[in-house]
Amino acid sequence: MSVATTLQAGEAGHCGADIRSDLQVRIEVRDGGGLRIELESRVGSFYGDSIRRQAEEVLEALGVRHALVEIRDEGALPYVIAARIEAAARRAGRGMGTRVLPDRIALPEPSGRDRLRRSRLYLPGSEPKYMINAALHGPDAIILDLEDSVHPREKDAARLLVRNALRAVDFLSCERMVRINQLPLGLEDLSEIVPEYPDLILIPKVESAAQVVEVSQHVEKIKADYGITRPVWLMPILESAVGIENAFAIAKASEQIVALTIGLEDYTADLGVPKTSTGAETLYARQHLVNAARAAGLQAIDSVFGDVGDMQGLHAWALNSRALGFEGMGCVHPSQIPILHEAFAPTKAEMDKARKIVAAFKEAQDQGLGVVSLGSKMIDPPVVQRALKLMARAEAMGLTQ
Amino acid sequence: MPTVEKTGLAANAAGRMVPESVNGRRQVPYLGAGKYWPAGLKASAPIRTAANYPANGDKRVSDLETALRKCGLRDGMVISSHHHLRDGDRVALMALKAAARLGVKDLMWFPSASFPSQKDAIELMEAGVIDHIEGSMNGPLGDYCTQGKMRGMGVLRSHGGRWQAIQDGEVHIDVAIIAAPAADAFGNCDGSHGKSACGSLGFALADSIYADYVIVVTDNLVPFPCVPWQIQGNNVDFVVEVDSIGDPAKIVSGTTQITRSPDRLRIAEFVARFLQDAGIMRNGFSFQAGSGGISLAFVSYLKEMMKQAGVKARFVRGGSTKYLVELLEEGLTDYILDGQTFDLDGVRSLANNSRHLATSPFTSYNYHGKGSFASMVDAVVLGATEVDTDFNANVVTHSDGRLLHGIGGWQNCLAAGCTILALPSFRDRIPVIVDDVTTLCGPGELIDVVVTERGIAINPLRQDLIDAVKGSKLPIRPLEDIKNEVQRICGGKPQPRKHSDRAVAIVKWVDGTVLDTVWQTA
Numbered sequence: 001m002s003v004a005t006t007l008q009a010g011e012a013g014h015c016g017a018d019i020r021s022d023l024q025v026r027i028e029v030r031d032g033g034g035l036r037i038e039l040e041s042r043v044g045s046f047y048g049d050s051i052r053r054q055a056e057e058v059l060e061a062l063g064v065r066h067a068l069v070e071i072r073d074e075g076a077l078p079y080v081i082a083a084r085i086e087a088a089a090r091r092a093g094r095g096m097g098t099r100v101l102p103d104r105i106a107l108p109e110p111s112g113r114d115r116l117r118r119s120r121l122y123l124p125g126s127e128p129k130y131m132i133n134a135a136l137h138g139p140d141a142i143i144l145d146l147e148d149s150v151h152p153r154e155k156d157a158a159r160l161l162v163r164n165a166l167r168a169v170d171f172l173s174c175e176r177m178v179r180i181n182q183l184p185l186g187l188e189d190l191s192e193i194v195p196e197y198p199d200l201i202l203i204p205k206v207e208s209a210a211q212v213v214e215v216s217q218h219v220e221k222i223k224a225d226y227g228i229t230r231p232v233w234l235m236p237i238l239e240s241a242v243g244i245e246n247a248f249a250i251a252k253a254s255e256q257i258v259a260l261t262i263g264l265e266d267y268t269a270d271l272g273v274p275k276t277s278t279g280a281e282t283l284y285a286r287q288h289l290v291n292a293a294r295a296a297g298l299q300a301i302d303s304v305f306g307d308v309g310d311m312q313g314l315h316a317w318a319l320n321s322r323a324l325g326f327e328g329m330g331c332v333h334p335s336q337i338p339i340l341h342e343a344f345a346p347t348k349a350e351m352d353k354a355r356k357i358v359a360a361f362k363e364a365q366d367q368g369l370g371v372v373s374l375g376s377k378m379i380d381p382p383v384v385q386r387a388l389k390l391m392a393r394a395e396a397m398g399l400t401q
Numbered sequence: 402m403p404t405v406e407k408t409g410l411a412a413n414a415a416g417r418m419v420p421e422s423v424n425g426r427r428q429v430p431y432l433g434a435g436k437y438w439p440a441g442l443k444a445s446a447p448i449r450t451a452a453n454y455p456a457n458g459d460k461r462v463s464d465l466e467t468a469l470r471k472c473g474l475r476d477g478m479v480i481s482s483h484h485h486l487r488d489g490d491r492v493a494l495m496a497l498k499a500a501a502r503l504g505v506k507d508l509m510w511f512p513s514a515s516f517p518s519q520k521d522a523i524e525l526m527e528a529g530v531i532d533h534i535e536g537s538m539n540g541p542l543g544d545y546c547t548q549g550k551m552r553g554m555g556v557l558r559s560h561g562g563r564w565q566a567i568q569d570g571e572v573h574i575d576v577a578i579i580a581a582p583a584a585d586a587f588g589n590c591d592g593s594h595g596k597s598a599c600g601s602l603g604f605a606l607a608d609s610i611y612a613d614y615v616i617v618v619t620d621n622l623v624p625f626p627c628v629p630w631q632i633q634g635n636n637v638d639f640v641v642e643v644d645s646i647g648d649p650a651k652i653v654s655g656t657t658q659i660t661r662s663p664d665r666l667r668i669a670e671f672v673a674r675f676l677q678d679a680g681i682m683r684n685g686f687s688f689q690a691g692s693g694g695i696s697l698a699f700v701s702y703l704k705e706m707m708k709q710a711g712v713k714a715r716f717v718r719g720g721s722t723k724y725l726v727e728l729l730e731e732g733l734t735d736y737i738l739d740g741q742t743f744d745l746d747g748v749r750s751l752a753n754n755s756r757h758l759a760t761s762p763f764t765s766y767n768y769h770g771k772g773s774f775a776s777m778v779d780a781v782v783l784g785a786t787e788v789d790t791d792f793n794a795n796v797v798t799h800s801d802g803r804l805l806h807g808i809g810g811w812q813n814c815l816a817a818g819c820t821i822l823a824l825p826s827f828r829d830r831i832p833v834i835v836d837d838v839t840t841l842c843g844p845g846e847l848i849d850v851v852v853t854e855r856g857i858a859i860n861p862l863r864q865d866l867i868d869a870v871k872g873s874k875l876p877i878r879p880l881e882d883i884k885n886e887v888q889r890i891c892g893g894k895p896q897p898r899k900h901s902d903r904a905v906a907i908v909k910w911v912d913g914t915v916l917d918t919v920w921q922t923a
Contacts, residue, residue, distance in 0.1 A: 020829060021829060021830075042829055043829055043830045043831055043895075045800075045801045045896065045898070045899070046800065046801075046830070046831055046895035046896055047830055047891070047892065047895060047896065048896070049896055050892060050893065050896075074829065075828075075829025075830040075831065076830065077830060077890065077891065077892065078892040132890065133663075133664050133854060136664070136667065136854055136855065137663055137667065333663070334663035335663060335666070
């Protein structure tokens with residue numbers, strides 16, 4: 001009788017009493033003896049058979065035929081199970097160059113260049129429990145984050161989880177954004193992510209146009225390889241003094257850029273000043289970024305407001321952001337979303353005024369007049385343009401009924 | 402070896418197989434809601450003579466053992482207790498352990514609910530002191546029961562059903578143990594004052610009236626009279642003083658925090674908006690909300706809507722919490738009619754505010770009363786562990802068949818004008834909206850609305866509610882749709898349940914008929 005020897009082992013995922021919707025997989029690849037799957041699952045009496053079957057299928061596809069596989073499952077959904085097994089197998093040195101993809105749900109409509117981006121909800125790329133219901137809370141976008149919210153040791157596993165989430169999770173009408181890692185690690189992220197049709201890539205800590213060009217070229221190459229024709233937009237995040245100074249050059253670096261945004265934690269750290277709730281220390285950077293974005297015809301999007309308990313502070317910050325010319329902010333908790341949507345909406349007074357201007361403009365057009373006037377006042381063309389834009393925005397927000 | 406009796410099974414009106422006999426008593430299978438009309442006289446306590454009690458009113462005895470001996474406690478008797486001290490209670494176990502020291506066996510313990518901290522009752526069952534429990538079981542006691550280790554069969558009743566079972570003589574209490582945060586030596590007692598204050602003592606009221614013997618146990622003996630008294634000393638045989646009746650930190654339980662989960666907050670907001678859009682939230686309306694995280698959040702959303710609309714409730718029903726007390730103190734309701742008191746704000750308000758009234762299962766829930774408050778409430782918000790596409794719901798077992806919760810007032814509350822179940826559509830990977838509930842606790846015909854994070858389903862039987870919310874922006878959709886969506890997310894239908902064919906407990910309907918069976922887990 002021969003005893004199988006262990007060749008290599010790999011482990012991925014998380015388990016424990018406080019963990020939900022995840023699992024831990026440990027794979028010991030052996031030189032014989034077939035697959036032995038040891039499963040402990042919180043939902044074993046409902047999905048135990050299904051988990052075993054899925055594990056066998058995934059391992060078969062990865063070419064793992066002889067292994068001891070230990071799974072401790074905390075109620076993970078199938079797309080998570082597939083990602084964790086794949087990560088563990090790869091860490092055991094198996095399945096390189098193979099992807100085991102979960103079924104893809106219907107792709108949403110491609111995202112528009114100028115769509116509303118009032119709120120974008122950050123979801124840590126290694127935390128499956130937040131993903132499935134994120135879109136229910138109605139942010140304009142979700143961000144599957146591979147960068148700061150993911151521990152350096154988890155980058156490879158998070159990348160697979162985010163890839164599978166893009167295929168299997170219904171994010172409803174949210175724009176599906178992914179924040180990749182800083183280059184060059186970010187390029188590896190793109191290889192897994194771009195084939196799954198993200199709507200937008202956030203590029204962190206951008207300081208030069210060249211960085212954006214590199215990402216853009218990489219994205220376009222992958223798109224060409226996979227025959228993807230729909231847009232994958234870019235949003236550089238400027239998080240340093242140098243980045244801010246180069247804002248306009250960065251904004252012009254790629255046709256695929258739709259917005260510039262700013263990361264205030266890193267920026268204030270770079271300046272060596274504390275970040276305050278009024279933001280006086282970042283006023284210059286934010287105004288400079290708005291100006292550079294507008295000069296390049298892009299949206300300017302503000303940073304996140306980190307104190308999830310302070311709704312009044314968030315509201316005040318967002319109103320100020322809007323006044324500076326930003327069109328949206330990041331969110332770290334769903335409770336921030338309605339506050340942002342209200343703050344970034346045009347006020348009733350603004351809409352009333354814009355409605356009158358638009359009506360006067362239409363009347364002038366109907367009468368073939370070159371000059372638009374409201375009462376005794378003449379209205380300049382830029383004012384008309386602003387009113388038209390504001391009403392279009394209000395309509396997109398569902399405020400015009 | 403456990404010796405659960407062999408008994409035949411019969412199908413009831415809900416199509417569930419239920420035992421024909423339980424703990425030696427013939428049972429009536431469920432006939433349909435409101436269909437069972439028993440006749441005859443109510444049970445009563447034996448005649449007593451005041452001349453046999455101390456003329457100076459001092460009924461104190463030295464300890465529980467002495468009191469139990471004087472009650473004539475013997476093998477096979479029924480000992481009852483109440484659960485107003487919740488997980489902090491020390492008295493029920495103290496009494497059962499005193500009974501063990503007297504050497505009695507085969508007792509039936511009849512708590513109004515049991516809690517995880519009372520898990521020592523397992524040792525008493527192993528030792529043969531307790532034969533079985535009729536009352537809610539969860540945690541270790543629930544597992545003990547569903548693993549088939551209890552000798553007799555468990556009987557799960559609603560708060561109203563417990564009163565009904567006492568009144569129609571199905572359960573006769575030999576000795577009632579009443580833990581009292583304040584009492585005098587005559588036996589008058591109350592829950593609103595003292596270091597172990599817990600608010601109302603309503604669950605002990607029936608025990609005090611119908612038991613052969615009543616023992617009051619207190620850690621706060623006050624000179625006569627103990628004012629106010631919710632329990633009358635004229636029903637009490639003995640008074641025992643102890644150092645502590647309970648752990649104050651656990652008397653006000655930890656279930657009274659507003660949820661911070663965004664999904665659950667979304668559910669709570671939907672419930673409040675539903676009441677508004679359906680026109681239920683109007684001047685003079687009433688509602689009941691429990692102590693769960695979603696219920697509490699619902700109250701805080703509703704409060705803002707009531708303020709904005711200038712609407713005031715006539716009464717709200719507890720379990721009272723800080724959030725209901727705020728409604729009362731801000732003038733948004735005229736009264737709190739309180740069944741139990743969940744937190745310190747509730748305890749304070751009940752003691753000091755004449756518009757905050759203690760009620761009992763008799764006023765609120767009893768099937769043998771001439772009506773009850775429950776059916777006069779406009780809307781009630783409840784939880785559940787499972788609901789099927791015909792709106793039938795489970796509140797006692799987990800989907801794997803283990804006992805998780807008691808019925809509490811849940812079944813009784815289904816009588817409200819609009820019964821709303823507020824629950825997530827799945828937990829971990831386990832669908833909550835299912836084809837067939839594990840244990841039937843509430844018939845679908847009485848459940849009107851199911852609110853989940855993925856949408857709101859209205860029972861097709863309630864065309865009036867469907868019409869009332871026409872034009873609402875709420876995501877109203879068929880329950881079947883939500884079920885299918887959740888099943889897709891979870892990766893298909895769960896495996897069929899496995900359980901043994903051995904009944905370990907029954908679920909009674911509010912009228913005393915048998916609604917369903919809890920089976921030994923496989």
